Amino acid sequence: MEVGFLGLGIMGKAMSMNLLRHGFKVTVWNRTLSKCDELVEHGASIGETPAAVIKKCKYTIAMLSDPSAALSVVFDKDGVLEQIGNGKGYVDMSTVDADTSSKISEAIKSKGGSFLEAPVSGSKKPAEDGQLVILAAGDKALYDEVVPAFDVLGKKSFHLGEVGNSAKMKLVVNMIMGSMMNAFSEGLTLAGRSGLNPSTLLDVLDLGAIANPMFKMKGPSMLKNNYSPAFPLKHQQKDMRLALALGDENAVPMPIAAAANEAFKKARSMGLGDLDFSAVHETLKKPDHSS
Ligand SMILES: NC(=O)C1=CN([C@@H]2O[C@H](COP(=O)(O)OP(=O)(O)OC[C@H]3O[C@@H](n4cnc5c(N)ncnc54)[C@H](OP(=O)(O)O)[C@@H]3O)[C@@H](O)[C@H]2O)C=CC1
Numbered sequence: 001m002e003v004g005f006l007g008l009g010i011m012g013k014a015m016s017m018n019l020l021r022h023g024f025k026v027t028v029w030n031r032t033l034s035k036c037d038e039l040v041e042h043g044a045s046i047g048e049t050p051a052a053v054i055k056k057c058k059y060t061i062a063m064l065s066d067p068s069a070a071l072s073v074v075f076d077k078d079g080v081l082e083q084i085g086n087g088k089g090y091v092d093m094s095t096v097d098a099d100t101s102s103k104i105s106e107a108i109k110s111k112g113g114s115f116l117e118a119p120v121s122g123s124k125k126p127a128e129d130g131q132l133v134i135l136a137a138g139d140k141a142l143y144d145e146v147v148p149a150f151d152v153l154g155k156k157s158f159h160l161g162e163v164g165n166s167a168k169m170k171l172v173v174n175m176i177m178g179s180m181m182n183a184f185s186e187g188l189t190l191a192g193r194s195g196l197n198p199s200t201l202l203d204v205l206d207l208g209a210i211a212n213p214m215f216k217m218k219g220p221s222m223l224k225n226n227y228s229p230a231f232p233l234k235h236q237q238k239d240m241r242l243a244l245a246l247g248d249e250n251a252v253p254m255p256i257a258a259a260a261n262e263a264f265k266k267a268r269s270m271g272l273g274d275l276d277f278s279a280v281h282e283t284l285k286k287p288d289h290s291s
């Protein structure tokens with residue numbers, strides 16, 4: 001199967017590598033074109049623009065940072081819309097809001113193309129290992145056609161109905177995750193500050209009812225102040241912001257998510273946006289007055 005891939009950030013690079021490893025022919029494009037080089041070394045071809053990729057490939061996947069990137073790649077000059085048409089499918093796996101997804105869907109369909117939104121749960125390592133959870137919605141015929149690619153990228157894929165449902169599902173999941181990360185950071189800090197060993201807290205948590213892969217994976221690195229990015233904090237804050245907007249639309253009070261969003265904003269103001277989202281832990285540390 002031949003696929004195009006737009007966006008070779010942390011996730012896009014891992015996902016397109018995985019497709020190559022499984023025998024897919026992949027044509028890649030990235031805004032910073034030099035990031036295509038490593039993929040080319042592994043057998044990918046380059047498309048000079050999103051339009052060039054769409055022209056060449058029947059199916060194209062996108063994995064871009066946020067709503068403005070997702071819209072720009074579709075609507076701007078040399079974008080997806082210039083070449084999409086009958087018989088071509090576009091699958092946007094970026095995490096965006098339902099409005100953004102619907103705008104893209106309408107535009108693609110108006111040109112005769114078919115569209116799926118398909119954001120994912122799972123981070124860098126699951127992307128490398130083909131263990132993502134894929135939340136697709138939109139054209140069911142396209143979904144059935146791209147299942148072979150989803151089977152390589154993920155351990156499970158869902159079709160959630162009409163476009164917008166997957167964007168919402170993904171935002172709800174990440175809203176919960178961002179709130180959990182803040183509670184976890186506060187717990188680690190409180191343990192340390194009140195004279196407990198935070199490593200022992202990790203052991204205790206892991207044996208109880210609130211054990212989860214995120215605490216298990218992130219906890220030891222957080223205690224070493226290691227925030228090497230798997231899921232960049234700036235993207236987690238974007239997801240909190242979009243989830244809070246969804247809460248506004250539906251009149252759902254979300255004081256915990258709102259507080260978590262403030263903590264991620266504070267972390268961004270401290271220059272931590274490109275680190276892993278677990279770097280929100282740094283917002284709780286005492287300022288250093290030693291110098
Ligand atoms: N990392 C993770 O754990 C997960 C991330 N996600 C979501 O997946 C998406 C990608 O995440 P991730 O790979 O981590 O992000 P990165 O920041 O690593 O990569 C972002 C990508 O978007 C591109 N981009 C940004 N702005 C534009 C623009 N205006 N026009 C064209 N391209 C643009 C970047 O290009 P360039 O290289 O030129 O900057 C890069 O390819 C996000 O929506 C994120 O929320 C979902 C699940 C997990």
Ligand SMILES: O=CCCC(=O)O
Pocket residue numbers: 095120121122123174231
């Ligand atoms: O959007 C990012 C999700 C990260 C994860 O599910 O581990």
